[in-house]
Amino acid sequence: MTVTVGMITCDTTDALALATWWAEQTGGIITEENEGWYVMVALPTGLVLGFQKVDDPTPGKNRLHLDVVTDDLAAEVERLRAAGAGVVAERGDDSFRWVTMTDPAGNEFCVAPRH
Template sequence: MTLKLGMVTVDTTDAVALAGWWAEQTGAAITQENDGWFVVLEGGGLPVMLSFQKVDHPTAGKNRIHLDLGADDLDAEVDRLLAAGATLIGRRGDEAFRWVTLADPQGNEFDVAQQD
């Protein structure tokens, strides 16, 4: 038997708002809203479904799982994400491989790396 990744889910206090932000950033579409408690994105630059689940109290502390995203032009994409409301956590790597750690509007960290 083989497991297949079907969806990545992010806990949030406002599933509709955070899903909308990620839809704008990835070009994905909201395909399910479920009364705002569980929102699903599909398409765009997403290889699997990305969902946002409304919770009363998100897990405190650093993410144990995060998204690693690729960009054709790392610097331009990071500038775009920062202008859209992301927060810069840190620029990492060296000339051989660079990536930038950001946080979405609710503090969920993710990485963007140069994708050739």
Template structure:
């Protein structure tokens, strides 16, 4: 028996709002399976982000985050910040391995490199 990844699910107080933000950021569409409770954003390539309502999201640093690759990192970071993301850090190892850490409107961290 093999497991297949169906969703990467993110806890939030407002799944409709956060799914809409990620849909804009990724050029996709949000689909409310249960409005106000569970909303998805299907990405090209098969991965689906799920946003589920919880009364109390896990506090502190998230233990799982998304990593994105961009042809032009600076342009993409500027675009995401203009949509409401917050840049939190920049890291590099040598000249070839660089990434920018951002947070979505709920504070969930993700990276663009």
């Protein structure tokens, strides 16, 4: 027997706002909104992101994060910054580069070129 990943869920103090931000950035759509306490976003890839309202999210660096890919790393980083993301660090070397960023709630994610 095995399991299948059904959804990746993120704790946040404002589930609807963060779900809306991620839906806008990924081309996803909000498929369920339970009075703002749990919001689901279906991504074009078929993956589902969940955003769960909590009073006090776990502080510190998240141990699990999203990696998103793009055809133009520099342009996508600038687009995400304009939409409210922060830049933590540019990483990698000449063979592979990526940028670690934060969403508006401070959750880290990485943006890398599609390969």
